[in-house]
Amino acid sequence: MASKTIINRYKCKQVGGNVTVITYENTSIMFDYGYAFSSSKIGSVDYDFKRNHIDAVFFTHFHYDHVGRFHLIPKGIPMYMAPVTKRHIQYKNPDGAAKYDEFITTINQGDKIKIGDIEVIPFLSDHSALGSFMYVVKTPDMNIVHTGDFRLHGYMAKTLYKNLKHDILMACDGNVDTVITEGTRIIDYPHPDITTHGMQLKAEKIFKKNKFAFFYVTEIDPESISAFYNAAKKYGMNFFVDKKIFEPVSMYVPFGKEIDERYNYEDIICEDDIKLSEDVLRKGFVYLISINDNCLNEIYKFKKFKPVFIFSERQDYLIPFMGNYKSNIADFYNKAMKVCKKSYFMHTSGHASRKELRIMLKSLRPKKVVPIHTDYPLLVSLLSRPYLKK
Template identity: 30%
Template sequence: MKIIIHRGIDQIGGCITEIATDNAKILIDLGQNLPDGEGIVNDDFANFDAIEQITKGIDVIFYTHYHGDHLGLFHLVPDSISQNIGKVAKRVALCKHQRLAFIKDRKEQSEKEIAKIEAMQSFESQQILKVGDIKIIPYFVSHSAYDSFMFLIEANGKRILHTGDFRGHGYLSKGLLPTIEKLILKQGKIDFLITEGTMLSRLDERVRHENELKSEVIELMKEYKNVFVMCSSTDMERLATFHAANKEMKARPFVCDDFQKNVLEIFSDSAGKKSALFDFGEPYAFWKENDKLIQWMQDKGFCMLVRATDKFNDYIEFLLPLLEKDKTILIYSMWKEYVNPKSKHANKKYLDFIDNFPKLSKIHTSGHASADCLADVCNLVNPKKGIIPIHSENSADYKKLPIKEKLKDKIITETKTIDDMIIEIKRTTNRQQRTELKNKQY
């Protein structure tokens, strides 16, 4: 049996993990590298030849969630290979790519992507899936993408837990440790834990629960009548924070565009049937000719979801002159480094967009597990043979976590064989990184 980390060691995003026996091979995620501050993606794997090589002999690809750094190369996969994703995650991914089809000169590409997503198989939490002699069981986790999963993989007498991306401070996070303890470990011990480590570079950062954010947003909404919100369009739990806060204001419309409205309808139709917190009701889709809505917004105030796009630049240019400046604010609820001009992660579109607003407030918490949460999962799982950290800028920093000393000795960041298991760690250097290295040398 073999575990191959094609990509994910010492980088965030672009995750690709292979698990293989003599009779079957699966991939967990086929992610694209994250874009730079200009929105440009540098990825040597983003071509048919590279993906044909990586997927050679693969029977099925399972996706932990719909973020591009886990799903982004799906459109390059040969049609002969089955691709599988969560039932609701499939709907969200399809909605997103249907919207991308409206971008100029992208229609043909989007049509191909939509066809690939429509052909994907979907699964639900705790559904038993089999690929040859490999058994896969998905378990729901809270993340900034709804319908995210960790996978329990069993084959050849070995048990592997692949966590995907997860967190312990969302509305839906309370089931994380009980799921591991009562559903996964009761079936038997785990041999290898493959887990994310996004927050390893921010070990001292205190993460806040979504409930804390909601309280802070309510106070801002009491102070400011006109509230614009810039956050992920598909982070259901964050969207619920703003929607719930806006309901406290009474009579204020919750406004978005038609794409966001479609995403919210998907969430209401799924999670909203289980909890009123995720029932977004009837949000109002904005357009400049909707005089009745605009008058309501001027009279009572509003909460409006916005994005850093040309369309929303046009909306903002139209709306701001109609509003009282001292009662207007933008709440930025994404990673702070995107709007830090001195950061290597700075996003020019984001910076230009937030400059439009008279007042800015940053209210955010990570979609990823804190250092303490990572340690809790490692200590609870207590794998017999190894911990393989991925989705982190420096996976060796896992040893800095407050985990048991014996577990620190089991952290695997280089290729090795343990008993009859081969753990192959591949380190890839993309084109941009190679150029930077070459410039440093000369």
């Protein structure tokens, strides 16, 4: 007998801006509604909510390619998201969040949300966005797992391993019919992933030998920030955050503490003009910068102390003619390196490697795989074949 469950994907042959809709008879639920990246040739989804009814929208995490267009969803449609995701949209789009507040419900791991004939259960995942979810979706004739963006090399890897090997399977009664999975890094050159903990250990070695360090990572990556914070605290160093990004960086702390103690960096110091005090000279510091002239001046201020610079983003941001080249970041980096004695590159990806995709598939053993969030869906399908349940 044919399944009555229908899975529709929208603009999923690209990284970012993907939308998935699962329908069972008269009930339809949507997963994510964000913006495509500026480099996209496909563009964002303009879903026709008038012609195609949606009963609820579930968000996997707070990155703007997944949640950025929440304010374009018609009022009255319930939205479900992690508490930290709600806090993030309140910061990024305060007017939109206020207008939609009555329609937003925060959810946590293991909650069971019933939407018509469909039951949805969130599970904590491992991603660069704090509080990311995988979802189990149960219809009367199908068990589906929506992975969202995930990896297996961050601080939350152990939690996700447990969820994949036990809790998610239990929620699916031991039988996963379909996995809807990201495949962002399906063509990455095979190399060992640096784990978040491994990045922390590397940072510790740097801070042991260098008293003054500036580093750059996006303010919406609280896990990488935590890794450098934990490394700095091992040596009693001050941890400064540029004033321009202090609010988004600090707002994650209350949520992070509830998930894992390693995310607790509540004694960070807001700074935009470091004084050469006895405390600073004795303890040293690690300074999370943003890309602006004031931070560049701070780096130049400490020229005689021979600071180091840590770049914790993709290296191709700095390489002209590469698809991800960012001229403002590259220009800042080049100017900073005129006074910094050395630079270090260490970045941990927010997405699953091919090896980690295989681990997920081997754990869940689905009958079918539906690729999303990838430029190469066919390659994801080919990789999946050996792990499909016959």
